[in-house]
Structures are given as structure tokens and as C-alpha cells.
Amino acid sequence: MKPRLAAEKEWDGVAYNILLVDDSETVRAVLMKTLNLAQIPLGEVFMAGNGREALEILKENWVDLVVTDLNMPEMTGFELIDAMKNDNLMKTIPVVVVTTEGSTTRIDDLKQKGVKGYVRKPFTPEQIREMISKVMEAT
Amino acid sequence: MDGRRIRVLIVDDSAVVRQILERELQKDPGIEVVGTAPDPYVARDRIVHLKPDVLTLDIEMPRMDGLTFLRRLMHYFPLPVVIVSSLTAKGGALAMEALDAGAVEVMCKPGASYSVGDMAIEIIEKIKAAAQVRVEKRETGAVGDLQRATGAVQRLSMTQTTNKVLAIGTSTGGTEALRRILPRLPGNAPGIVIVQHMPEHFTRSFAQHLNEMCAIDVKEAEDGDTVAPGKALIAPGNFHMLLQRSGAMYYVQVKQGPLVNRHRPSVDVLFKSVARYAGANAVGVIMTGMGADGAAGLREMRDAGAHTIAQDEASCVVFGMPKEAIAMGGAEYIEPLARIPEKMIELAGQG
Numbered sequence: 001m002k003p004r005l006a007a008e009k010e011w012d013g014v015a016y017n018i019l020l021v022d023d024s025e026t027v028r029a030v031l032m033k034t035l036n037l038a039q040i041p042l043g044e045v046f047m048a049g050n051g052r053e054a055l056e057i058l059k060e061n062w063v064d065l066v067v068t069d070l071n072m073p074e075m076t077g078f079e080l081i082d083a084m085k086n087d088n089l090m091k092t093i094p095v096v097v098v099t100t101e102g103s104t105t106r107i108d109d110l111k112q113k114g115v116k117g118y119v120r121k122p123f124t125p126e127q128i129r130e131m132i133s134k135v136m137e138a139t
Numbered sequence: 140m141d142g143r144r145i146r147v148l149i150v151d152d153s154a155v156v157r158q159i160l161e162r163e164l165q166k167d168p169g170i171e172v173v174g175t176a177p178d179p180y181v182a183r184d185r186i187v188h189l190k191p192d193v194l195t196l197d198i199e200m201p202r203m204d205g206l207t208f209l210r211r212l213m214h215y216f217p218l219p220v221v222i223v224s225s226l227t228a229k230g231g232a233l234a235m236e237a238l239d240a241g242a243v244e245v246m247c248k249p250g251a252s253y254s255v256g257d258m259a260i261e262i263i264e265k266i267k268a269a270a271q272v273r274v275e276k277r278e279t280g281a282v283g284d285l286q287r288a289t290g291a292v293q294r295l296s297m298t299q300t301t302n303k304v305l306a307i308g309t310s311t312g313g314t315e316a317l318r319r320i321l322p323r324l325p326g327n328a329p330g331i332v333i334v335q336h337m338p339e340h341f342t343r344s345f346a347q348h349l350n351e352m353c354a355i356d357v358k359e360a361e362d363g364d365t366v367a368p369g370k371a372l373i374a375p376g377n378f379h380m381l382l383q384r385s386g387a388m389y390y391v392q393v394k395q396g397p398l399v400n401r402h403r404p405s406v407d408v409l410f411k412s413v414a415r416y417a418g419a420n421a422v423g424v425i426m427t428g429m430g431a432d433g434a435a436g437l438r439e440m441r442d443a444g445a446h447t448i449a450q451d452e453a454s455c456v457v458f459g460m461p462k463e464a465i466a467m468g469g470a471e472y473i474e475p476l477a478r479i480p481e482k483m484i485e486l487a488g489q490g
Contacts, residue, residue: 014180043184062183062215064203089214092207 015043016136017061021054021068021080022098027121031067031098031128038129040136051075055083058090065136070099070106081113094135098123144171145270148191150182151175151223152200156248160195160223163259170266179208186216193269194220195262196242198233206236213241219269221262223248224341231344238314243269243456247338261338264401268311268429271457292323292480303329303487304366304382304389304421306413306440308406310336310428312456314345316476317426318352321371323480326354329422329487330366332374332382332391332413334404336428339376346373362393374404381412389417400432406460410436419444422486424479425464427455434460437469446486447471448479 018040020031028047035042046061048054052075054068066084070077077097084090096117097110107118117131147170149160157175164170173189176182179200186194194212198205209220222237222245234245244265249258305328309316313335324331337345342359349357353371358364360372360380366389374380374393381392392412399405406425410433413421423440425433427450441447449461449470454477464470474482 014178015184016180062211064180089210092210 015041016064017043017046019046019048019054019057019061019063019066021048021051021066021072021077023049023069023072027069034125034128035132037125038132040129040132051077051080051083054080058084058093063093065132066093066095067098067132068095070097070101078110081110081115085113096131096135098128144169145266146171146173146189146192147195147266148173148182148185148189148193149175149195150179150200151195151197152177153197156197156223159249159255160262163255164263164266166259167263170263179203179205182208183212183216186212186218191218193266194218195223195266196220198222198224198237206233206240209237209240209242213274217241217274219243219272219274221246221265221269223262231340234341235344235348241274243272243274244311245338245341247340260401264429265311268457268459271429272311273456292325292484302387302420304413304417305329305331305424305483305487306382306410306417306421307331307333307424307426308410308428308433308436308460309334309426310406310430310432310457310460312427315456316450317349319476320480321349321355321357322352324353324355324484327368328355328484329368330389331355331371332360332366332380332409333371334374334380334406334409334433336402336404336432337376342373342376349373360391360393363390365390374409377403379404379408381408382416383412384416400430402432406433407436411439414439414443414445417445421445422483423447423469424450424483425461425470426450426476426479427457427461429457429459431463432460434463434467434469437464438467439469441469441471446489448482448486449473450479451475
């Protein structure tokens, strides 16, 4: 999928490149809109429909934050996170999970793997903004 | 250089350091500071838009640390990077990791024993060297996937090694070159003395790092250390190292003194002492680096009967010092980096 250039580049060039991974185009659009409304300084925003597409984008593009769903066809968010942790370059990219998955053991497992944040679907724009701001401030 | 000015981007979280660096670099007519950045995210934006030739990077920064930034940079937008680090043990270790991640040069920030003027001379030189480097894209690697040079060189018998000395001099690109050749030497290789142009303190981290990779022992030289088989001594930054002889035993003298060829340690200082005290019992190797330090010394070694090797152009990061050595007639053999370990040992084994 084609990278999209965000409307504004400000903060003297501070801008985050974000990869949104979800098999639903609607969810991706909602996330994109949320990011814009949240006034997070955006550089390039990339979109992927599953883990495999996400990895291809990560190989070619400098991404600062991955926001991913878990249950997706072809390659799941769990598999994507595992693949990132096994790559010297990608293992340092923060990951936020946005999912309907509610199992606390699975979420704890993800935190063990270094996932920085977790937002349960359905989400509000405020929740997304808060989580992303928290993660990007910390890194 | 084609006469065009080298376009430099300064990345440092300290506004004071950015100002000092910019002011000092602008004094050189060959350098243009195209921008500065206080943070890795701004830096990336400037890199994409300004396309600098060389980056100076503070390795210790808040938010995204400099190493993570460097690794991503070398993958997505590879360009020559000069690391500017603080003079601490942690800084030294970070500098080693930065070289590992693909940085071309490391240097330290001005401090108590290191004036802004000294730093300006050094960083301008390093930027000019870095601008000549061809930087290749680093592929993403699996965790733990270390590139190790394989193919250890055959051991020599003890009688062939005890009175031999191997002397190596190098500069830009030399840390990587040494990391490739020293691990291939057998544990009983002749005693080795090395000058790598590098700041004080960093040489210690570098020696420790090599020691972990090698069959031979590698350490930062201290005054009076003996030169013995199975041991390599690296001249400490900011000191000259000279070979000396007491009876049948070689040892090194580590001392202050004026810069030679604008360097301390200087390769010429080492090579000339080796020519004098080891004569035909030495093998001299000059490797990648800008300038001419070591060229005259290698010629003196050869005139004293030593075998000498210059690294070939294709395998050099910067073909400066070897080129000068060849032009001065000091290089008996010209070899690619990969062949240097066997050639050194082979020549040391000859009478």
C-alpha cells in the first residue's frame, strides 16, 4: 500500500512516521483520523493489512511507531511482534496493540515481548492519543 | 575532493555544543554546515530534506538514543557519520558500538584536557576523511547474527616468532579493518604493535573489544609493556608509542610529545622506532586512512630490511596512507584486506 503524506510537518521537523496495521480498511481510516485529530506530529503514515505487509514496509521505510491489530489473516500481530523482536533493527521500534483481544494472559505475554501499549477496541480517540503520546515521550 | 564544499549536519541535544561546532566548522572553507538538529526526529527530517554529505552525531541523546538512531540511519539513509561522544567509560563503550553499527569515526567532546581548538582541528579532519568514505546500506540482521571473519591463519613454530615484530598503522576505517584481521591471527602470532588514530580512552575500549574477539591478547599499551608472541599492543590515544629493545627483548615506550603529522599517536613515530630497533625482524603493514602518516616510516622500515605491506585501494575505506606509502616506495607488497593476515604471518616466518 502507498505511504501517505500527512498534512502538516511542524515542530521544527519533529514528526513521527507511523505504521498502522489492521485488516480492516475502516479501522485504519479511523486510526488515521484519530491521529490527525490528536495533533500528533505526523511524518509519513504507512498502512498494512497484515503482519507480512507490515514487515515489508518496515524493511524499506523508517518507522518510529507501529500500531497493530492482533487477529489478522496471513500473518497475525503476534507473529509480527515476534518477527520484529528477532530483528536487530526492528526490535527497537515501539509497538502499540489495538485489539478486541481481551485475554489478560495474552496481553501479559505481549508486554513480556516489549509491547509498549495496549488499547482495547472499541477505542476512543482520547485513548489512542494518550497511549501514543505516552509511548513516544518515553522513547 | 572535487572542490565542492562538504555539506555537514550537526546532531546534538546541547545547544551550546551545536553552536560551538557550527562556529568552528564554518571557519573551514571546505565545509558548509547545512543544518543542526537537537533530536533524532528532527535530524531525520533534516537528512531527508537537506541531504548532507556527512553527519556529526552525539551518541548520548534523550528520547531515541544515538545508537538506535545510527542503526536506523545506516539502514534507511546510509551516510558517513562522525560520532562525537563524551570522555567517559560509558562513552568509550558506546563509541565502540557505534563503530560496529557503521559510524566512520569517533571523537570526543572538548573537556578539561582537550580544548575547543584541538577539537576543531580534529573534527574538521575527520569530517573530510568521512566525506571520502563509501557507505553501504546495512541490511537488517537477525539477532545474534555476528559477522565473524573465518579462516584462521596457520600457526608458526615458536622459533619463528619470538624475535619478530609486526607493526600496523591505520586511521579512518582502521577499526573495522583491525576487527577483521586480528581475529584471524593464531594465538602464537609474533608480537604486534598497533597505531590506530583514535582519541584517548576510546583506545582502551577498542582494545578490550578486540581482545574478546581474538585468539591473541589485545591490550592498550602501557609504558614498558613487553612485545611478545601472542600479544598485541594498541597505542593509547593522545600518546606516542615507540618500540624499544633491551637485550633480546622488545618493549614499548609510551610517551607524550608533539603531534606528528597532526597525530598523536603517530604511525610514523612507531614505524621509525621499529625500523631502528627491529630492522629486518619486523613486518610493517599500513592500512586504510586519510593523509600520509606512516608512509615515511614504512619506507624506513623497508630500507632497514623489513618486509612491508600496504592495503590495496579496493579494500580501503580511504586510500590515503597506503597510497602515499606506495608512492614513497615503502610498500613491498600491496594486498587486499582479506589477504593481509596470511601475508603478515608468511613474511614473519621468513628469515
